[in-house]
Amino acid sequence: MPDIGLDEVEVTEVLVKVGEEIELDQALITVEGDKASMEIPAPISGIVKDIIIKIGEKVTTSSVIMIFKSNDLNSIKNKKDFNYIKTEKKLSDNVLEEKDIKKNVLIHATPVIRRLARYLNIDLKNIIPSGPKNRILKEDIELYIKKNNALKKNSFNIDENNIEGFHKNPFKEISITNIQKIVGKNLHQNWINIPHVTQFDEVNITLLEEFRQKYNSQKKQKNNVFSNITILPFIIKTVAYALLEFPIFNSSLSSNKKTIFLKKYVNVGIAVDVEHGLFVPVLKNVDKKNIENLSSELIFLSNKARENKLNESDMKDGCFTISNLGGIGGSWFSPIINSPEVAILGVSKATIKPLWNGKEFIPSLMLPLSLSYDHRVINGADAARFLTFIGKLLSDIRFLIM
Numbered sequence: 136m137p138d139i140g141l142d143e144v145e146v147t148e149v150l151v152k153v154g155e156e157i158e159l160d161q162a163l164i165t166v167e168g169d170k171a172s173m174e175i176p177a178p179i180s181g182i183v184k185d186i187i188i189k190i191g192e193k194v195t196t197s198s199v200i201m202i203f204k205s206n207d208l209n210s211i212k213n214k215k216d217f218n219y220i221k222t223e224k225k226l227s228d229n230v231l232e233e234k235d236i237k238k239n240v241l242i243h244a245t246p247v248i249r250r251l252a253r254y255l256n257i258d259l260k261n262i263i264p265s266g267p268k269n270r271i272l273k274e275d276i277e278l279y280i281k282k283n284n285a286l287k288k289n290s291f292n293i294d295e296n297n298i299e300g301f302h303k304n305p306f307k308e309i310s311i312t313n314i315q316k317i318v319g320k321n322l323h324q325n326w327i328n329i330p331h332v333t334q335f336d337e338v339n340i341t342l343l344e345e346f347r348q349k350y351n352s353q354k355k356q357k358n359n360v361f362s363n364i365t366i367l368p369f370i371i372k373t374v375a376y377a378l379l380e381f382p383i384f385n386s387s388l389s390s391n392k393k394t395i396f397l398k399k400y401v402n403v404g405i406a407v408d409v410e411h412g413l414f415v416p417v418l419k420n421v422d423k424k425n426i427e428n429l430s431s432e433l434i435f436l437s438n439k440a441r442e443n444k445l446n447e448s449d450m451k452d453g454c455f456t457i458s459n460l461g462g463i464g465g466s467w468f469s470p471i472i473n474s475p476e477v478a479i480l481g482v483s484k485a486t487i488k489p490l491w492n493g494k495e496f497i498p499s500l501m502l503p504l505s506l507s508y509d510h511r512v513i514n515g516a517d518a519a520r521f522l523t524f525i526g527k528l529l530s531d532i533r534f535l536i537m
Contacts (some may be wrong), residue, residue: 136198139166139173139243146192149202150174162203166194171241181205211487239363251276268344270305270514281324314412325474333469334506334518336528340485341367342499346532359431361467366502367405367459370482372527372535375401377419381521385454387475388512404453404473405433407440415473415489417453457482469507480525481505 138201148165151157162174181203242259244252248271252259255276257384262279280284311319347364348351354361378385387396401422404415416436417431439445456473459482483503489496506522528534 136194136200137175137176137178139502143193143195146190146194146200148159148185149190150186151182151183151186153186155340156369157181157183157203165166165272175200179203179205216472217508242271243269245374248276249272253532255280260361279527295381312412314409314414318413321474322471325471329472330510331469331472331507332510332518333479333520334508334515335467336504336506336522338502338529339499339504339514340529342483343529343532344500347464353366362430362434364426364430366461367457367482368426368433369529369532370434370459370525371403371405371418371421371429372424372426373525374403374455374457374480376528376535377521379422380524383513383517384478384508386388386477386512387478388509391510396459398400398454402452402454404450404456404476405436406456406458406470407437409441409443412479414445415448415453415456416440416445416449417451419452455479461502467503468508472507472509476522477509478518479507481507 146164147167150162150164157163157177157180159178159180160176163177165353166173166175176384185202186200187202188194188198193397210332228250228389234342242249243264243266244259249259251264251273257268257276257279259271262275266272306370307372343366347366347369351363355363358428360487381399383395385398385401387398388394391398400420402417403417403421404417407414407416417441418424418432421429424432436445436449439449453473453476455476456470457481457500458479460468461484464484466483468483469482470479481504483505485500485502487498488501490499490501491497504522504525506518508518
């Protein structure tokens with residue numbers, strides 16, 4: 136391994152095979168380090184007898200990477216030829232002046248720059264680098280194109296972060312909506328100001344799902360326009376019970392961080408996915424409403440959110456938020472707390488899993504739950520108890536009437 140100016144690099148590609156006949160300066164491996172990727176050329180011609188390194192391994196200067204059999208030892212390159220090219224440049228009428236460009240040099244460029252050069256059919260050996268450690272930048276390619284009149288200056292716009300699928304108009308620019316700006320600002324503030332911890336659990340909701348389907352079926356027989364009740368209203372009602380059982384979760388931290396306000400009402404916000412944003416309408420006094428009422432109110436507020444008709448009163452005075460991704464998919468995730476609340480429950484997609492009952496494995500519908508909480512207000516033991524209590528209620532809905 137020659138001295139390429141980096142302490143340690145990772146092997147990302149092996150470009151030859153054992154038994155292959157290699158020419159002088161043919162690329163052997165590709166290495167990456169410090170966000171730069173480069174190919175290491177063969178210092179001699181010959182046949183590859185053994186490849187010592189593997190993809191993913193770290194190599195340093197003088198590491199043995201391959202063994203060659205060569206009949207022409209005079210082809211070995213001088214050590215100095217492995218050093219980076221030394222170049223000088225100056226601007227004169229926007230044209231680069233090249234000085235002392237050596238042959239057979241290593242190319243120091245990021246993978247995206249290499250892909251761009253391949254797309255434009257440009258040999259990077261012809262580019263004068265201007266970046267740190269003689270790294271080739273996209274500006275260097277632009278100057279080369281301008282100098283050689285290969286392309287008009289305004290025929291493309293190089294975006295170093297979006298070169299995959301590069302073409303004359305490589306991306307479409309869209310504006311961030313006002314909703315995205317507001318939501319993004321709030322999420323960012325909440326994330327950096329609240330010490331988040333997330334507790335994960337999985338709940339067996341087999342009995343709940345059987346009851347839900349039976350209830351919906353009976354209601355449909357009596358009323359054809361009846362809207363099926365989903366799992367979410369049951370979760371909302373369960374959370375209300377848990378907030379009454381564990382008041383610390385139904386609280387807010389004062390602005391001076393010295394006192395905690397315990398709320399005497401139970402309002403639950405539901406994160407609703409809308410086009411280009413997110414709304415959190417709030418169901419008021421959840422502890423005083425039954426499942427069917429909560430379902431109707433949830434449908435009403437969700438429709439208002441998607442039609443962009445929510446008013447300020449629909450989204451204020453929340454105590455706790457539920458973010459439900461069950462209809463989309465995935466397992467667990469870490470939801471961000473909706474300040475000034477101190478916790479949020481993430482709900483993922485339920486899946487059938489084998490559950491051991493002491494004698495045999497039973498197919499069971501398991502619901503993944505993720506509870507993020509403010510560690511300044513809530514300790515880990517209380518979070519575990521809170522989530523376990525929710526699991527107990529959801530696993531057997533008869534506990535809801537006790």
